[in-house]
Amino acid sequence: MFAARRALTGAVQRRAFTASARDLSKVTVLGAAGGIGQPLSLLLKLNPRVTDLALYDIRGGPGVAADISHINTKSKVTGYDPTPTGLASALKGAEIVLIPAGVPRKPGMTRDDLFNTNASIVRDLAKAAAESAPDANILVISNPVNSTVPIVAEIFKAKGVYNPKRLFGVTTLDVVRASRFVSELKNTDPVDENITVIGGHSGVTIVPLFSQSSHPDLVGDATLLNRVQFGGDEVVKAKDGAGSATLSMAMAGARFAESLLKAAQGEKGVVEPTFVDSPLYKDQGIDFFASKVELGPNGVEKIHDVGKLSGEEQKLLDACLADLKKVNISKGVAFVAENPGK
Ligand SMILES: NC(=O)c1ccc[n+]([C@@H]2O[C@H](COP(=O)([O-])OP(=O)(O)OC[C@H]3O[C@@H](n4cnc5c(N)ncnc54)[C@H](O)[C@@H]3O)[C@@H](O)[C@H]2O)c1
Numbered sequence: 001m002f003a004a005r006r007a008l009t010g011a012v013q014r015r016a017f018t019a020s021a022r023d024l025s026k027v028t029v030l031g032a033a034g035g036i037g038q039p040l041s042l043l044l045k046l047n048p049r050v051t052d053l054a055l056y057d058i059r060g061g062p063g064v065a066a067d068i069s070h071i072n073t074k075s076k077v078t079g080y081d082p083t084p085t086g087l088a089s090a091l092k093g094a095e096i097v098l099i100p101a102g103v104p105r106k107p108g109m110t111r112d113d114l115f116n117t118n119a120s121i122v123r124d125l126a127k128a129a130a131e132s133a134p135d136a137n138i139l140v141i142s143n144p145v146n147s148t149v150p151i152v153a154e155i156f157k158a159k160g161v162y163n164p165k166r167l168f169g170v171t172t173l174d175v176v177r178a179s180r181f182v183s184e185l186k187n188t189d190p191v192d193e194n195i196t197v198i199g200g201h202s203g204v205t206i207v208p209l210f211s212q213s214s215h216p217d218l219v220g221d222a223t224l225l226n227r228v229q230f231g232g233d234e235v236v237k238a239k240d241g242a243g244s245a246t247l248s249m250a251m252a253g254a255r256f257a258e259s260l261l262k263a264a265q266g267e268k269g270v271v272e273p274t275f276v277d278s279p280l281y282k283d284q285g286i287d288f289f290a291s292k293v294e295l296g297p298n299g300v301e302k303i304h305d306v307g308k309l310s311g312e313e314q315k316l317l318d319a320c321l322a323d324l325k326k327v328n329i330s331k332g333v334a335f336v337a338e339n340p341g342k
């Protein structure tokens with residue numbers, strides 16, 4: 001009798017927890033007044049799954065929040081400045097933290113050239129997140145993603161709160177671009193194109209797998225491959241000194257956040273390629289890798305392996321792995337070891 005009552009109470013409590021998790025989804029954007037931050041915040045305000053939107057920036061957070069808060073959707077919007085409690089308040093209770101804070105490229109720069117500035121920005125924001133939102137899903141947008149994600153991991157490890165299932169490098173823009181570029185070539189609707197992109201998020205570490213799409217004939221199309229791998233450069237060049245992709249990135253970031261929220265709210269089969277702490281190439285010393293990841297209430301549910309590749313794709317993957325190993329990941333890890341910050 002008592003056991004039955006305990007079981008019932010447990011079930012009710014679990015339901016209550018699930019219901020409250022469903023009802024309350026706080027999303028925090030760090031760098032919310034920037035080129036990505038503003039349209040990203042706008043898209044999140046339009047998402048009915050988001051109940052609380054916290055917008056933080058070193059300048060302009062409250063202004064963007066006041067503007068967006070007039071939009072007639074249900075969520076509550078709050079803006080934060082870097083006051084002594086601003087960042088912690090923005091983070092407290094967040095289910096998802098998106099980080100687009102940092103400087104963008106100018107023509108002639110690689111993403112790696114951003115490392116010196118963005119590494120410490122991401123490190124310090126990661127520290128704040130580890131302290132105020134240790135259980136949140138952290139979505140890293142700031143470049144170079146292949147190095148900034150390991151920085152966040154090192155900080156969370158140092159704080160004793162690292163959960164590899166809740167850290168994501170956002171590579172969705174590569175998938176979005178690949179689908180769009182293929183649809184242009186094949187005269188199809190881009191929403192029907194689902195191109196898997198694996199590896200990382202810069203140059204040769206971006207590896208689209210056309211052999212696994214409905215257009216295997218596109219394997220070996222060097223122009224298309226170059227456009228997917230260097231799509232970011234196309235935008236940097238066109239903006240001519242005014243920054244890099246912001247609007248398409250905002251859409252990609254909002255899509256990834258929506259996928260996480262859907263999965264957290266119980267939807268099954270939500271799969272997105274993303275750069276995560278991955279077992280796939282750890283034996284080669286590569287701790288982070290983007291492949292298709294099934295998302296769930298705990299973040300990463302299942303990491304898919306890369307599947308069958310064509311010979312050409314295998315060569316692209318080999319080049320990607322060499323770059324990830326040689327430069328990107330270890331650079332982030334070494335940065336935190338040498339510059340632990342305050
Ligand atoms: N992952 C991707 O696919 C992808 C795509 C596009 C851009 N990016 C990267 O996103 C980053 C942001 O790009 P952007 O175009 O929005 O740049 P931006 O300069 O327009 O905006 C950056 C914002 O970050 C803020 N900021 C700087 N330091 C901060 C800190 N310590 N705390 C909080 N906010 C801080 C700035 O005030 C600014 O509002 C860049 O590093 C860029 O390379 C990544």
Ligand SMILES: O=C(O)C[C@H](O)C(=O)O
Pocket residue numbers: 104105111143173231232233235236244245
């Ligand atoms: O290209 C950049 O520097 C920004 C971003 O990573 C992109 O792919 O557009």
